[in-house]
Amino acid sequence: MSIPSFEDIIEPNDQTAARAEHLEKLRELVGNVYPNKFSRSALSGDEDTVTALKQWDAVASIEAEMADVKSKLGEGERPPAEVKDDMNERLRALGTVRIAGRLTTPPRGNFVHLTDGISKLQVYCKKGAFSVVRNDIQDLLDFPDSWTVWQLLDHGDFIGVEGYLFVTNTGEVSVHIEKLQFLAKALLPMPDKMHGIEDPEIKQRRRYVDLIGSSLAVEHDGLTTREVFERRAKLISSIRRYLEDHGYIEVETPMLTPKATGAAAKPFKTHHNALDIDLYARIAPELYLKRLVVGGFEKVYELNRNFRNEGISYKHNPEFTMLEFYCAYMDVNGMMDFCEKMLQESVQKATGGLVIEYEGNKIDFSNFRRISMAEAVSEPGAIATGLSDSDLLEKFENDVEHTLIQPTFIVDFPKSISPLSKASPENPQIAERFELFINGMEVANGFSELNDPKEQYDRFVDQMAQREKGDEEAMVLDEDYVRALSYGMPPAAGIGIGIDRLTMLLTNKHSIRDVILFPHMRPEKQFATEDTDSTEES
RNA sequence: GGUCCGAUAGCUCAGUCGGUAGAGCAAAUGGCUUUUAACCAUUGGGUCCCAGGUUCGAGUCCUGGUCGGAUCACCA
Numbered sequence A: 001m002s003i004p005s006f007e008d009i010i011e012p013n014d015q016t017a018a019r020a021e022h023l024e025k026l027r028e029l030v031g032n033v034y035p036n037k038f039s040r041s042a043l044s045g046d047e048d049t050v051t052a053l054k055q056w057d058a059v060a061s062i063e064a065e066m067a068d069v070k071s072k073l074g075e076g077e078r079p080p081a082e083v084k085d086d087m088n089e090r091l092r093a094l095g096t097v098r099i100a101g102r103l104t105t106p107p108r109g110n111f112v113h114l115t116d117g118i119s120k121l122q123v124y125c126k127k128g129a130f131s132v133v134r135n136d137i138q139d140l141l142d143f144p145d146s147w148t149v150w151q152l153l154d155h156g157d158f159i160g161v162e163g164y165l166f167v168t169n170t171g172e173v174s175v176h177i178e179k180l181q182f183l184a185k186a187l188l189p190m191p192d193k194m195h196g197i198e199d200p201e202i203k204q205r206r207r208y209v210d211l212i213g214s215s216l217a218v219e220h221d222g223l224t225t226r227e228v229f230e231r232r233a234k235l236i237s238s239i240r241r242y243l244e245d246h247g248y249i250e251v252e253t254p255m256l257t258p259k260a261t262g263a264a265a266k267p268f269k270t271h272h273n274a275l276d277i278d279l280y281a282r283i284a285p286e287l288y289l290k291r292l293v294v295g296g297f298e299k300v301y302e303l304n305r306n307f308r309n310e311g312i313s314y315k316h317n318p319e320f321t322m323l324e325f326y327c328a329y330m331d332v333n334g335m336m337d338f339c340e341k342m343l344q345e346s347v348q349k350a351t352g353g354l355v356i357e358y359e360g361n362k363i364d365f366s367n368f369r370r371i372s373m374a375e376a377v378s379e380p381g382a383i384a385t386g387l388s389d390s391d392l393l394e395k396f397e398n399d400v401e402h403t404l405i406q407p408t409f410i411v412d413f414p415k416s417i418s419p420l421s422k423a424s425p426e427n428p429q430i431a432e433r434f435e436l437f438i439n440g441m442e443v444a445n446g447f448s449e450l451n452d453p454k455e456q457y458d459r460f461v462d463q464m465a466q467r468e469k470g471d472e473e474a475m476v477l478d479e480d481y482v483r484a485l486s487y488g489m490p491p492a493a494g495i496g497i498g499i500d501r502l503t504m505l506l507t508n509k510h511s512i513r514d515v516i517l518f519p520h521m522r523p524e525k526q527f528a529t530e531d532t533d534s535t536e537e538s
Numbered sequence B: 001g002g003u004c005c006g007a008u009a010g011c012u013c014a015g016u017c018g019g020u021a022g023a024g025c026a027a028a029u030g031g032c033u034u035u036u037a038a039c040c041a042u043u044g045g046g047u048c049c050c051a052g053g054u055u056c057g058a059g060u061c062c063u064g065g066u067c068g069g070a071u072c073a074c075c076a
Helices: A004-009 A014-030 A049-056 A057-071 A079-093 A145-151 A200-205 A209-214 A227-243 A286-294 A331-353 A389-403 A453-468 A478-487 A500-505
Strands: A097-101 A111-116 A121-123 A130-135 A139-140 A158-167 A174-182 A267-274 A276-282 A299-307 A319-328 A356-360 A361-364 A369-372 A407-415 A430-438 A441-448 A491-499
Touching: A014 A130, A014 A145, A014 A174, A049 A057, A049 A097, A049 A121, A057 A079, A057 A158, A079 A158, A097 A174, A130 A145, A130 A500, A139 A145, A139 A200, A145 A174, A200 A209, A209 A227, A209 A491, A227 A299, A227 A331, A227 A500, A286 A299, A286 A319, A286 A478, A286 A491, A319 A331, A319 A500, A331 A407, A331 A430, A331 A491, A331 A500, A356 A500, A389 A407, A430 A491, A453 A478, A491 A500
Parallel strands: A121 A174, A130 A174, A369 A407
Antiparallel strands: A097 A111, A097 A158, A111 A121, A130 A139, A158 A174, A267 A276, A299 A319, A319 A491, A356 A361, A407 A430, A430 A441, A441 A491
8 A cells, every 4th residue: 555645644734834834944043843852840849840830839829819919900900010029029039940831822922821731821032032942052042043933933832941930911920931942843733722623523533632722722611621531530540549448459351362251242353363363352351350259369350441343322432441340258239339439439539529410410429229120110119020031121221221310220130131140049030230320321230240150151051042043242151261160269249330431421421432532433534544464474 | 224414714613595705713924022812914725525416607406425423223
């Protein structure tokens, strides 16, 4: 296949031409236009980012004072000169700052804002009163070359500045530049500064530019893209901390497996050349994790990707992040208790409260309902009886599931659809299994783990029979897993929690694609998929 | 896979009944030594997603396609 040219990739236009020309002129003035580093340091020596600098006590307190002064001013009035002078004296005494970032606007006049992706900091340069670092040799450019460099900066470029802090006439804390260093060029134009990128396709395909746009956008509904993924990260780290605080150990089990089993789903298939065998991307880590319970890891978890070769929808992506964990000697009820507490803690940490707003609904995590599937499909006070397992499930999925807005554990699943869970001691037709529903969406699935190897074998055989009958998603017999259980597994409970869906809830996003940085999409036509066969050894 | 909706300048979007392709931001040029999304003036910038069709004439109407979104089915 032909290799696309650089121009094919960046698609030149008048804007890129101007930027490329600026880059060449800058190269003549400063030498290397892509220098290797810029040492950032600010007042106490620890503030390396714009955000850290703005949050540092001395700076934050002056900003707070100024906000107070400005709040008492009328429209168009400026802070009194004596207030400003006093602050400037205090700021000047703090010393020199070295700070770097991306330009959030084109340089206009003498001002520009730098961003670290979170906060913005204004910098001011006085024509003729600052120098530009030459990146090729230890030397400085002075006026008029320094001013030329300033004028060659574009919206989106990276610069580093050295200078002192001051407040402007309008009361904004800014850096007065003494030295400026050019750090990197943006050859492509930045997104609209008011709206960022709105086209959902470009937002998802080019998440980097969505992130640039969303951090700079003035107007946005709800969380910015960056905030969505920061909240996702907070959720995940708080879950990890909670599990580790409770004695769980994180493990990694195979993603490429000889058998796709442990869940009801269609797998992705691939091929290992050296071994000449087919492998499947895992659909669940479940059976590997329980092998570890057999081996003596009494509390074990894995938080990573699963792959299912199925449809794409607002709540399905071919690869999705799932938390699975197992606890020895626990049953389904203990697992529901633990899950409830863990989710409450995580929601609190990620959002700051237990009540979230999702698509107009208030969802309260402070109390999870528990009702049986039979109760859920029945009129109040009259439990439906005589339904077959499949009718019960169908009625539940069609009539009830979407009505479960508040966190609700549905318990007492039919055993026939739960091939890995233990039967209830009271009713052999019922599995000790639950699913957690929030906003009509399944978020978790857990059960008392079946640990009788012979019964597990029989259940697999039953699944294989259904497979024979054409059920592509019936579970595949895993002989080694049956062997593992035969070494003895303690009673245990396990759970799987859909992290993407939980994130959707906590970020008020309707689509799973909005909470996955790079969701699955068709490849762009002009950049065909790589022909991997041609790289194969012959 | 079914149904519905969408694609116009780098970005955000208008475009009436089928009659010369528009605005704001961004860009270029000039001015400006403290501006707060948008300083002032001037200028340039279009395969109206693609391919057909109807028409004197199509961004606009019709058919097919591509890509995307919503929704239903399947699924977690």
